[in-house]
Amino acid sequence: MTYPNPLRFNPAYSVVKQYFVHLDDSVPQKIVVHKDSPRGVHFRRAGPRQKVYFNSDEVHACIVTCGGLCPGLNTVIREIVCGLYHMYGVNKILGIDGGYRGFYSKNTIPLTPKVVNDIHKRGGTIIGTSRGGHDTSKIVDSIQDRGINQVYIIGGDGTQKGAAVIYEEVRRRGLKVAVAGIPKTIDNDIPVIDKSFGFDTAVEEAQRAINAAHVEAESTENGVGVVKLMGRYSGFIAMYATLASRDVDLCLIPESPFYLEGEGGLFEFVEKRLKESGHMVIVIAEGAGQELLAESLQSADQKDASGNKLLRDVGLWISHKIKEHFAKNHKMDITLKYIDPTYMIRAIPSNASDNVYCTLLAQSAVHGAMAGYTGFTSGLVNGRQTYIPFNRITEKQNMVVITDRMWARLLSSTNQPSFLGPKDLAEAKKQEEHPTGLLDGENCKEDHQPGHVGTMFNSSALLGCLNCMQ
């Protein structure tokens, strides 16, 4: 790679000059339709616009990464930098060091194509990250004082809520600053989008732990391998890792309640499976069985710096419970091995598929900000890059729908009990009908004044609520 004069636009784009995205191009959120389905919510298609809001040499961009590690962070950083530089000739780009608090308490890191050239081959984030530290007023002060006019914020649910607040404050102060988010969640718990970056890599890497648990379990009599995977509120990693592996006998996720004792309970199933096969593998998402754990511990909720519940280690807890049960009842000598691969999964570089995905997300965000959109995240919806208003992805969480076919596939693959009573099913069914809280044909409830959430700066000419496209 060589780096041409940044002020000379990359000739590549001249090839497709006449193929810019139409302003009206949109992607429906719901695409499984009946003959007479009404049209539902649509999102604006992402991509380069013919009219660019910013002059390249006036752009002063910054990038910040918040929250826990996730494979692909460095690729997103790299591609924002390279996208701004190669596609738009922008060369004033800062990395904010160490998450939100870096805006006001630390020095920034100049980012150039050369600096970021190889970072996609490394895990972690070269600009550092932290939880919490969100002080809206200090952050916007810093943005204003440094003359920053494009802010790229990479982070999860809490971080994107913070981004929405920054966006509101920026608008209140009347600053011409584009605020763009790139949703990051290794748990895949952000709604609307097809999947989050790093998820594929995490599921792939989780196979190692499951394989190891399987080998350990198989090599002893009544061997039980327990693997804890990420997933505070949603069990996607556990579910996909289980489906991909085929060596798992029981997958426990936050969305599917279970109980330990008695008929149809977990202990009974473990005993049954051990008698049938001589060994078993259990995958448990970190947020599964929290009520049981809470009962056990009678402990009050605690919050960590980002506001997530500080979950006690459910993997250690369930391992202890199982060992205790079988020891107490002298029914069986079991050998249980517990594996927690969390940090080994979070810290690896993204795989090829996530690398390409991160590239698209980063470039979409760059195209959006350059075109003058603000208050949005870039996201893949039904296989297409789109712009999604902040509120759409922060108001709910994406969760495994346990009455849906993917979970049924898992049940069929593991042959595990569903642990569900009729009440659970009714509740789960309700959830399925509106998986992301969006109704068919739902009307946009936004206020379509210029400068509103998801609009463009010079909205008189270019218009548009990103949400309903009116």
Next chain:
Amino acid sequence: MTYPNPLRFNPAYSVVKQYFVHLDDSVPQKIVVHKDSPRGVHFRRAGPRQKVYFNSDEVHACIVTCGGLCPGLNTVIREIVCGLYHMYGVNKILGIDGGYRGFYSKNTIPLTPKVVNDIHKRGGTIIGTSRGGHDTSKIVDSIQDRGINQVYIIGGDGTQKGAAVIYEEVRRRGLKVAVAGIPKTIDNDIPVIDKSFGFDTAVEEAQRAINAAHVEAESTENGVGVVKLMGRYSGFIAMYATLASRDVDLCLIPESPFYLEGEGGLFEFVEKRLKESGHMVIVIAEGAGQELLAESLQSADQKDASGNKLLRDVGLWISHKIKEHFAKNHKMDITLKYIDPTYMIRAIPSNASDNVYCTLLAQSAVHGAMAGYTGFTSGLVNGRQTYIPFNRITEKQNMVVITDRMWARLLSSTNQPSFLGPKDLAEAKKQEEHPTGLLDGENCKEDHQPGHVGTMFNSSALLGCLNCMQ
């Protein structure tokens, strides 16, 4: 994993009994829409149907794999077997040994959940494969003689054409045999579907070769690393591997013509890049530059057993050409290393993401056949599992649209010349407008008689052309 009585249905599905797929559920092929877009082609959504056509104990299924290896073949085989067994209680399943010709010239392999339990961790196909060998009449004789009533055919373009012919012959003879295809193409060159299984794994594995080429090139003065990747008619693997890697300076694919000599030619670019960076990496799809190669060789087309053009090794050819050019002109001493990782890519087991994808494809095919559909392939369309009539995926090939944004992203990433003149652009533009040959609002040209392509057996009750859904 233990295997329960096959005749007792898996209880997992009772959970979702009331959530079977609606018969009218469909997925549009084109989802980027304008406000007033007409409705275009839709495909039937895949999934379990409330009414099942076959009795489990009457089912006699067979599976055949044809053509070259592709990561995920064994996973598809495993999941058809396990899907039939665990979801529908079917336990008469045969593997046809060694591709189409195995129907009439070899013994079959009994497939049970136990036999296939671990095969997804291995590359290749446990039932063997071959090219060609398609003798319709002998194959349908064998199906009839053995009393087979579900045929699962895994293979590429040519194989699916063969499946369509088998389907026609089955229908002509009035047999109650469901013929289901699962499209296999490591090149991702099958139209309509989002991507083919094994593609992700192939792109991932290609990174190794590109990394090696990069290291070799970087370690010598004027080092050139050349990597040949799969892609006879479409350059998807080369394009995605290049995008994922970021170490590639030039990516050559069949869809984008190029020339060697003169201004703006390949040699000029190589020389320029070597002068700038001291080294470079070239990725070339096996089908790139065929006209140039043909000119060079003045050779007539040759066909291999499956009917593909026997392509001369373009990687060796381009390596030779580049070395010859720089030797002849004494301009530069270059060191060129050529890597052909083809068989190392084809033969690896599928990664986690492809494992899950293969599961969905296999289960969709099983649900379709059990419900009485025939003459279809299962495929992912806009992120949803659907049933696609054979003709839709065999009439065209999926190709990289070089005026589209993904190719523009690549050009921007490599900073390579587009090698395109105005005529090339005009032609490419035409292609983009109808990338898979399907027009918006295109009318179904099928004949809607019962028993027609893509209909169900007992169509009086359940009806329906899979294509236009009338």
Next chain:
Amino acid sequence: MTYPNPLRFNPAYSVVKQYFVHLDDSVPQKIVVHKDSPRGVHFRRAGPRQKVYFNSDEVHACIVTCGGLCPGLNTVIREIVCGLYHMYGVNKILGIDGGYRGFYSKNTIPLTPKVVNDIHKRGGTIIGTSRGGHDTSKIVDSIQDRGINQVYIIGGDGTQKGAAVIYEEVRRRGLKVAVAGIPKTIDNDIPVIDKSFGFDTAVEEAQRAINAAHVEAESTENGVGVVKLMGRYSGFIAMYATLASRDVDLCLIPESPFYLEGEGGLFEFVEKRLKESGHMVIVIAEGAGQELLAESLQSADQKDASGNKLLRDVGLWISHKIKEHFAKNHKMDITLKYIDPTYMIRAIPSNASDNVYCTLLAQSAVHGAMAGYTGFTSGLVNGRQTYIPFNRITEKQNMVVITDRMWARLLSSTNQPSFLGPKDLAEAKKQEEHPTGLLDGENCKEDHQPGHVGTMFNSSALLGCLNCMQ
């Protein structure tokens, strides 16, 4: 691979018929010599003998694996089976299921070349393992009752002690049964031998955990990554993994005492390193700092089934101590991530280097037993395969000599304090002089009667104490 008639000897060996190992061939234990060094202990060189004690069709062999998992177990099993079969035409080989107790409480598993053909590609042990369960009299009863005359015992320190007792009992009863050990210890804590099988693989796999800890630490302010590695009494894995990685700032092993508080203590070093670099990685062997931990916990020793001290988890303990220290003193906000990759390391298949090594160990054991040696283990000494009497490898443990140059290299690489006072050094120095408890020129203290430890059955003709070779 195909399997010829077992009674027809493999023609391969006829090639080297005239190159059998000389009976007197020996390998010195100590090879760094001065001009006038006396000759020290030598071990008999392993390899095929011209005179074979057993008739192939009379051999009834069994294999047992005991203790924790270690990469390579399956390769050793495979190569004993294939070695007996292909080299000597032996085809009565049993796997004892689940460790020592399998001799009397479980069924055996028939082992053939076909059964073991692919097992070296899998982690774990296909014949199962367990701790403890050693009941000498029941085991020898079972050997006698089943007519077994070759016993291959794969296991660690405790297991080899058990093997020695079995050997004594076999001899007491006057049975013609060869008892051969293959030392297994992922910790590399068995003396005399160059290294144990699986060690290389373990060090390689440990790199993943260290990399992850490094990425986690680097990505936050004052990030501390802690990795616990195997090593109850000896820190070889921790030391080699640290040397191989170069990302480690502090390596703690059982052999090198350390202290937490005060000047020159661990807390001070952590603080200093964080101030210098902003992050750090600590590798700790599971047996390090046991006295400190014991003080902390004031807990009595507990024993597990194999007799090892039940060590409390030192990784959790040190992580807790460091967090507590920095929280208490408000000096620094640190972020500490703890990774325990133990089971993921133990359960992987052996790498190529260990595969070859396991082959040599297994074949050496087979040659020894066939030649009529008994009461020995096979082991690599100074790069040569040898036979070592049981007592030599069970009387002491191999430990890192902290005054030796390998540990000095580590100190130089991590730049960590040595934590050593003059008393520690004096003690350590003593240890170095006789690292495995064997003095130069030490005389053999064995009784050289026929049938003694390490002799051959028909010792009148072939003679020889394996130890001193008199």
Next chain:
Amino acid sequence: MTYPNPLRFNPAYSVVKQYFVHLDDSVPQKIVVHKDSPRGVHFRRAGPRQKVYFNSDEVHACIVTCGGLCPGLNTVIREIVCGLYHMYGVNKILGIDGGYRGFYSKNTIPLTPKVVNDIHKRGGTIIGTSRGGHDTSKIVDSIQDRGINQVYIIGGDGTQKGAAVIYEEVRRRGLKVAVAGIPKTIDNDIPVIDKSFGFDTAVEEAQRAINAAHVEAESTENGVGVVKLMGRYSGFIAMYATLASRDVDLCLIPESPFYLEGEGGLFEFVEKRLKESGHMVIVIAEGAGQELLAESLQSADQKDASGNKLLRDVGLWISHKIKEHFAKNHKMDITLKYIDPTYMIRAIPSNASDNVYCTLLAQSAVHGAMAGYTGFTSGLVNGRQTYIPFNRITEKQNMVVITDRMWARLLSSTNQPSFLGPKDLAEAKKQEEHPTGLLDGENCKEDHQPGHVGTMFNSSALLGCLNCMQ
């Protein structure tokens, strides 16, 4: 890692101050002994000496890498730099760019611990390499002009011969310049030493290609997988990769002649194996069967820049021959897949085991040069680091002894024919007796004057021919 004041010696070594290597410590080359074996050749043990010849601040070191890539080059570079800096406080270290010719035709690259900190995680060599370019007089001029007094030369056979010539010229000119070699040969064809760095990594990586060949072969009828591995004159990689894999049916190496046609020939064996198993895998070293190939091609020898014979691609040749044979005789339809993983193997980073090994080699070289030794390479002999005079490793090549037990193990593992007649055996036997051309008790033929090969500068005090130690 932080970098302390280079002039302050690393405190680590103070710990072992009193444990420096004795000047008389030596390691015998031949350690398998009989009771009355004479003492043979011994090499000086490597390690830090109490008396250091150079003052740290006077040292001006340079490093050069020559020849083809090999895993571990960057680790060796890193450890020479870090060893000089951390252990001896040396901070003037240059990288010579692009091999020998870089001394006089290119700029140098300043090397500091910071520059080399992460390079061991990358394949290749950061200072570039090339073949040939050895102009003794220009090189020594450059050494003299730049004031360099320590030269570290990393390369193979040809390179070490070049180093010997540089050493002679340096001595002729009376320069106080230490010339130290580190032998590099991925083929493991350098004599005396136990194995070369990168070899383990290469054997490991070769498994991928063999696995792929096996999968391809297994998946078709009469499938033949052919893998070409490195090994111009010696077949170690092919032999070890075959032993580690167990999926290989035929391994062909330069040391073991074979023939194609007729009884007992290769074609017959291929046919037999295909009939038995339906598929087979052939591993061929690049230098195997050169005479047959030469006959085929009737081509004269050609030389490449380093003087190696330019070998025609034996893998393509044998693949062609086998296909031609079976096509011509219509005996069998075979499907042959040829894989050449050479550059993918050479270019990967070294594994953990090689990383540690490279560290020892580099540190040994540094200790030797600092102590005033010159004209030597560092090398592992019988598991101990030693100093070996140049001539000992350049006068012969290490080759697989086909009458030795390792090759017998391979024959036993693959069950392949030995292709050997009585004449071949006699010749091979001769070779075995003196595998590296060194006789037991051989007298040193060197001239023991001060300044001679393998002596120290101030030899009056410190004495010693590295060879015979007189």
